[in-house]
Amino acid sequence: MENTIWHRLSKLDHRIIYLVYTIVVAFPLIFGLGLPLPITDDVRAAYEVIKGLPPGSIMYLGCDLGATNLAECKPPIVAICKFAYELGHKIVVSGFWVDGPSLAYIWMEPAMNEIGAVYGEDYVNLGYRASMSSILDQSRYSIIEAFSDRDINGNRLSEMPIFQNLAKASEFTYLVTINPGYPGTADYIRAWRSTGDVSLIIDVPTAGMITTNGTHLQAGLTQGMIGGLNGAAQFEALIGYPAKATASMDAQGVGIFIIIAFLVLGNISFIQLRKQNELTKGGS
């Protein structure tokens, strides 16, 4: 009885599972599988909103994220910034997670330099600020005062061309919030949507927040959602710029499939063992 396949499966060393999982996920990452990627309505809506805005529109990009969100947050930041710049939009980056704006700075710089965007004129990074609610509230009256007239590198905001036509939050045409939790979308809605300052919000949550943030989209508080790596890959496909998210989607698909396979196997093993135990008890 002890030597059945189900018994051996139930006692399988978890390190073997980790190893198998890593190898299986690594394979499509290196070689690629070209799995199909359907475009969802949420991502298409986000794309249509951004695409429909006139040149000269100003985007506030809220980067409220940490280093662990690299895989899910870097691809949409790069893709959205490139797309917005190509449409002639200006970009203002900030964030209320301590790592967020610094990471956005590191991720954006090569991409923005590559397409010829000029810092201070086409985009600016305001850096991290403590106390989200008070900063966002003060930005409704004066962004320069709320951010103490300094960007992430200590340069004066008032001397930058981008701020010649931008004084307060209501002058942002739209807001893109990239976040894996709190503070995040709900806080921006409270600060600027509820007050009528910014009415167009594109939500870019990590996969874990899609369910929670979906309620905002359903209620019309946000106008589009680019959720997780999958959403980022869809957005890359829509703008014709396949990059990291697209390349990672095969690995994610296979990774999820393997988790489901392990779940099914584990449950079958559990049921079979229970049956065997009942038979043994009945026999004795």
Added chain:
Amino acid sequence: MITVPDSVVAALQPLHVWLGALATLGMLSLLYRENPFYRFCEYTYVGSAGAHTLVTTFANTIKPGIQTQMIQNGQWWEILPICLGLLIYFQPVKRYSWLSRLPMGYWVGYNAGYALTMRTAMPMLTEVRRSILPPIVITSSGFDLMASINNIVFCTTVVLVMVYFIFSREVLKGRAAVLMNVSRVLIMMALGVGFGNGAITRVSLLIGRLDYLFADWLGIY
């Protein structure tokens, strides 16, 4: 923020990638077993994250506030909220610990006031209003079956979940108790979707690290 010359950044890039790769492997080594290399990487991460938070908060929030607002703009009275904030450090001193309650009280009061305005009510009311949807959707191209099914599922779920939380098993007996079971299944399905999405985020974390190891460190692709 301290600006490092580009030439120095470029020269240190290989070291940076190697350190990142070794730290990644160190963290992942926990999956094999607890070991000193993992501990070293973990403590280094926690320490550097704390230091980064402290330095960034000072450089991006405190320093510009003092430099621009107080010194350049002459708004010297902004020293008052700073003094109020510093009172929090009296907390460990028993005799004067009551002083630490002043900034804490102000902060809690500010946030309570902020939350009690229409800022919080508006999203909630909007969500309530948008929960009432037509069961039959007619668009310009005619009857929209999928949208109608979506609306029916959505509205039914909202009502049944409300029933689950408002009524107890003692109130809903007999056939009505079926409603409770259906509601529970719907809640479990929603939680399952949330859990599944959470699992996808974890997969993405692994993909991010593997991508770093294979592409940035080993240069395989």
